[in-house]
Amino acid sequence: MTESELPVVAFHPYRWGDPDRPAELPPTAREALAAFGITEPAEPPLTPDQVRLTSSRLSASARDELIALVGAESVATDDATRLAHTRGWSTTDLLKLRAGDTADAPDAVIHPDSHDQVQAVLELCTRLSIAVVPYSGGTSVVGGLNPVREGFDTVIALDTSRLDELEAFDEVSHTATFGAGTRGPRVEELLREKGFTLGHFPQSYEGASIGGYAAARSAGQSSAGYGRFDEMVVGLTVATPRGALHLGTAPKSAAGPDLRQLILGSEGVFGVITSVTVRVRPAPTARVFEGWRFENFDAGTRALRHLTQRGPMPTVMRLSDEVETQVNLSDPSRMLGGGPSGCMAILGFEGSETDVAARRATVSKILTGLGGENLGTEPGDAWRKGRFRAPYLRDPLLDAGVLIETLETAAFWSTLPRLRQAVTTALTESLTSQGTQALILCHISHVYETGASLYFTVACAQTADPIAQWAAAKHAANEAIRATGAASSHHHGVGTDHRDIYAREIGPLGVEVIRGVKATLDPAGILNPGVLI
Amino acid sequence: MTESELPVVAFHPYRWGDPDRPAELPPTAREALAAFGITEPAEPPLTPDQVRLTSSRLSASARDELIALVGAESVATDDATRLAHTRGWSTTDLLKLRAGDTADAPDAVIHPDSHDQVQAVLELCTRLSIAVVPYSGGTSVVGGLNPVREGFDTVIALDTSRLDELEAFDEVSHTATFGAGTRGPRVEELLREKGFTLGHFPQSYEGASIGGYAAARSAGQSSAGYGRFDEMVVGLTVATPRGALHLGTAPKSAAGPDLRQLILGSEGVFGVITSVTVRVRPAPTARVFEGWRFENFDAGTRALRHLTQRGPMPTVMRLSDEVETQVNLSDPSRMLGGGPSGCMAILGFEGSETDVAARRATVSKILTGLGGENLGTEPGDAWRKGRFRAPYLRDPLLDAGVLIETLETAAFWSTLPRLRQAVTTALTESLTSQGTQALILCHISHVYETGASLYFTVACAQTADPIAQWAAAKHAANEAIRATGAASSHHHGVGTDHRDIYAREIGPLGVEVIRGVKATLDPAGILNPGVLI
CATH class of the missing domain: 3.30.465.10 (Uridine Diphospho-n-acetylenolpyruvylglucosamine Reductase; domain 3)
Known part of the structure; x- marks a missing residue:
């Protein structure tokens, strides 16, 4: 079968997001990159038709058995479908595909249309010793779709996109x-x-x-x-x-x-x-997003912490550090074009008219008392409009020779300043030692009464081997996170990329607990082998 | 060693709560019980000095090894200490002790004073095949302290009360x-x-x-x-x-x-x-508790659901049904003396002055719009004063010949009316068929956006075998809960009492998951054998 007969796959594995809406770097960004010493574009990526996949290892008999369970229209072994289900959306995933590395391509893609079909496929794959990668949106940025083949001759992707009612x-x-x-x-x-x-x-x-x-x-x-x-x-x-x-x-x-x-x-x-x-x-009937400026990250952090611990809580609350505020990633049209000085927070309020008005008034009073300056709704609306667009910039940046990736962690409030410093230093030292000056942006993206997450965006010139370059930087960041006692991941997950740091976080006994549960539910170990543990 | 050398055990296993503050039934209650046909007091309970325990089965060598780990002052085998650690606070637990049944008494009570001592005791008990009952406050009402001895000759209670920093x-x-x-x-x-x-x-x-x-x-x-x-x-x-x-x-x-x-x-x-x-x-600087009257339980439930789903949320929110509102358990001095008609809700607000005032004003407006009638702070303050006293009434009620016990469950809002009806019917039918007219009170004690808990208090005359009487009623209630698809327990837990219904709730595979985790962490199965699974 061809890809066109499959349920619409609106995204492709080469780039972030909707392929019909690619982003272009604004001229200001190109100037900024030049100032950063990045003038040489990267090796142009291979296009899908240039990429070669090894033949599917799914045996004819296994294919027949799968077809008997889910129907021929739900078992795809063509290259386009396999390629569309190869890895996720991390920068390393993209760099690998750009270079034509399809080693992680599944041998087949199954599209069951009911719980019972999923159940039957898992039982069959257990009997046939076929590894199964559960494939949902395909958006993992931590190698969650890149299982370790070891011990399994055949790997299939189990795409749940038909379970969409x-x-x-x-x-x-x-x-x-x-x-x-x-x-x-x-x-x-x-x-x-x-x-x-x-x-x-x-x-x-x-x-x-x-x-x-x-x-x-x-x-x-x-x-x-x-x-x-x-x-x-x-x-x-x-x-x-x-x-x-x-x-x-x-x-x-x-x-x-x-x-x-x-x-x-x-x-x-x-x-x-x-x-x-x-x-x-x-559904909310009222919505207001606005920007607030704080003198520095510590002052902004204190303000967010105050609202989180003492209320009232906005619906959205995030704080960029000084560098990120300058770079203003949230508005791609002005990206790298400069934002206000200090640190910008975005606060959003959703709810009923009266609820939004009341919370917003109280929050304004509190933030003003804590040294905040209201920048009005313009930065808030810009963030809201641009928030899903920012990741689209990664592809043209990769094209332009920039290595760009994100990572995140979380910790209790008292650890946060130390964590931010440790991760920034680790990334900077690793990339500098590899000969590339690094730009490191950070923001608080999620808040809790007892702590918050930190989200880092890292950009630098690509070296000859950007995959190894990032692996070294990421390893350094992970070591810093672990040394600080913070979480391996706040919302990206573990996948294969964080497996080692995760094991250290929960300890050998914690790993044994996870293995024990897996042994109970998946005794043959067919599900996502090498992911998580 | 004697009990007096141990850390203060402020409570005893015969009665609820602080033994220095027993409750007495008010005259109105005695009249109400008479009207209910309960005039004969129950068999008077045995006193602690009348109770005989079998000898401790802790071997001298095991005792020596325990003493080597935690010190002689932390290993008690005297009858008083063993008795004080026998079972929890369910009515069945009390009835058993009242009748002199000490079969569940531990052979020894260990009082470790550090994590490392606990760790060492567990490793020793694993080696010696001694069952360990972790004993915290001793307040379980679901048989959580009544492990199944099967397979273990010796059972010790591991009392954590010295870990209190x-x-x-x-x-x-x-x-x-x-x-x-x-x-x-x-x-x-x-x-x-x-x-x-x-x-x-x-x-x-x-x-x-x-x-x-x-x-x-x-x-x-x-x-x-x-x-x-x-x-x-x-x-x-x-x-x-x-x-x-x-x-x-x-x-x-x-x-x-x-x-x-x-x-x-x-x-x-x-x-x-x-x-x-x-x-x-x-710590809150302002606190207001007040009563609200609703025409019936459905109207009150709708009001609580409205606040939970649309806000603002009080700090405390509970709703008694018509019968419980009449009986007015929250005020022991007037217990069974009659409350207002309809259904009474208690709403509490804690926080800063302005926050309490603002939430209270908005809530008042909403509840009035939903047909609620504000009864002022008097019922709220009475509830707050009496809320920890109500369970003390169980002991004099048991003395008076009343069987009284509570049970609880939780469900999504749409299931709640059916659940309440099913449990009430099951309890009524079971107790009536045993020849005892039952009084069944119900309240919503905990609320969530998607559902709530139901808490039932059941009272009737004791039969000749009140333990069997309650077991039958409780079994009927459990079957009704399971048939409705609700939770086996909202906050009492599983213990030994809910083990079977819990296994049906999570299914055989869920039980295997729990067993798999236990096999990893407690391979010899020494910890609370027979509890939970």
Whole structure:
């Protein structure tokens, strides 16, 4: 079968986001890059038709058995479909594909259209010893779709995109059940018809699906108001090689450990999430986003912490450091063109008219008292408009010879300044020692009463081997994160990239716990081998 | 050693709460019981000195090894200490002790004073095949302290009450780390000195300790404002037979499943929690509690749901049904003396002056619009004063010949009316068929955006075998809960009492997951055998 017969794959593995809306670098950015010593474009990437894949290793008999389960139209072994399911969206993933490295391509792509089909495929693959990569939106930036083939001759991608229905809606309880493959915008569209919203807007929103949010323990840009994705989930259905798990009988319970929280963040190594029941909220009728300026990052951090710990909470709250404020990534049209001095915070308020007005008035008073300067709604609206566009800039930057990637972590408030310093120093020293001057931006992207996340964007000139260049920098950052006692990841997940630091974070006994659960649910170890643990 | 040399055990296993403050039934209650056909007092309970324990089965060599680890003063085998650690505070637990049944008495009670001592004791007990009951506040009402001896000749209670320090306090991050044995009032006392509060007030507050809150996934009466205990926990240290787990590097993380949520609710079967790090909040400077009357339970439920789903949220929110409103359990002095007609809700507001005033004003407007009638602060203050006293009434009621017990569950809002009806019918039919007319009270005690908990209080005349009488009624209620798809327990936990319904709730594969984790952390199965699974 050809790709055109498959469910629409709106994205491709070469670039971030919608291929019909590529970003171009503004002239100001080109000037800034030149000032940064970056004048040579990178090796142009191979185009999809130039890339060669090794032949699919899926045996004819296994293919027949898969077809018997899900139908011929749901088993693809053509190169285009395999390529479209190769790896995720990390810079390293892109660099590999640009260079024609397709070693991680699956041997086949299966598109089951029901929980029962997923269940049957897992049982078959267990019997045939075929590794299975659960493929949701394909937006992993931590190597979550790059399993270790070791021990498995054949690897298939199990694409959940046909599980994309609103399966149940409970207007009284404010819950909705979606097929795991339902993408972010479709979730919002289906809920909008009911007058509701999920309120989950990670930067991968356009491509990621609700099952992936769950598997990767996602956090969206409105987490201050709507919570993290793990806080939205009240129910999960999971197909495992040993059978189905149906979790969630009530919002909260004291009946044993919360097994939902064991599946959330499990990145497909225990089973394939087939449906997710989430708490939904009435769609907001009012919305105001505004910018606030603080003298420096410490002052801004104190202000965010004050609101988080003492209220009231805006719906969106983030703070860029001095460098990021200058670079102003949120507005690609002016990118690298300079922003205000000091540090800019974006605050968003969503809700009813009166609620928004009341919270905003109180917050304004508090922030003014803490030295903040209201910059009005213009920076807020610009951020809101640009927030999903920023990652599109990575592709033209890679073309221009820039190495650009992000990483994130989280810690308690008292650790945050030390963590920011340690990571910045580690990245700077690693990249400088490799001969490339680095630009390091940082912002607080998610806040909690007891702490926050730090999100770093790193840019420098590419060396001859940008993959190794980034690996060294990332390793240095990970060591700094571990030394500070912070979290290996706040919302990107573990994948294969963070596996080692994650193991050190939870310790050998923690790893054994995860392995024990995996041995129970996936005794043959077919699911995402090498991911997470 | 004698009991007096041990750390103060302020409570005894015969009765609820502080033995120095027993409750007496008011005359109105006696009249009401007579009207209910209850005129014969129950068989008077045996007193502690009348009770005989079988000899401790702890061998002399095991005792010596334990003493070598923790010191002679921390190993008690005397009858008084063993008796004080026999079972918890369920009505069945009390009835058994009243009748002199000490079959569940531990052979020894160990009082380690550090994480390392706990760790060493677990390793020793693994080697010697001695079962260990982690004993925190001793307030379980679901048989969480009644392990199944099968396979173990010797059972010891591991009492964590000496782990009662404020180990760390982070004023910037609003976190505090307590030894697991720190009791509720001591937690608040230590935090008050810093100007903070935990805000966790379960009805077992006076006796329960912070490690028990965690192990049993507790929920307190201010959960609407402060959250459940599992939402307060940011870090845990756990001693397991295989070594220590240190969990919690940040408030939230995407690095794998949340292993904290696997320990919370594990009821000591995976390990002994030795310290808990919790989010704390500035102590409130204003506090108002008030009563609201609704025409009936459905109208009151709609009002609570409205506030929970659309805000603003009071700090405390609960709603009694018509019968409970009449009986007015919250005010022991007038108990069974009659309350207002309709259904009474208690709403509490805590925070700063302005915050309390603002939330209260908005809530008042909303509730009035939903048909609520403000009863002023008198019922609110009465509830606040009486809320920890109500359970003290159980003992004089048992003396008077009344069988009285509580049970609880949780469900999504749309299921709640059906759940309440099903449980009420099941209890009524079971008790009526046993020849005893039943009084069944119900309230909503904890609210969430997507659902709530239901708390039932059941009273009737004791039959000749009140333990069997209650077991039958409870079984009927459990079947109704399961048939409705609700949670086996909202905050009491699983223990031994809910083990079977819990297994059906999570299914055979869910049970295997729990067993798999236990096999990893406690391969010899010494920890709380027969509890949870």
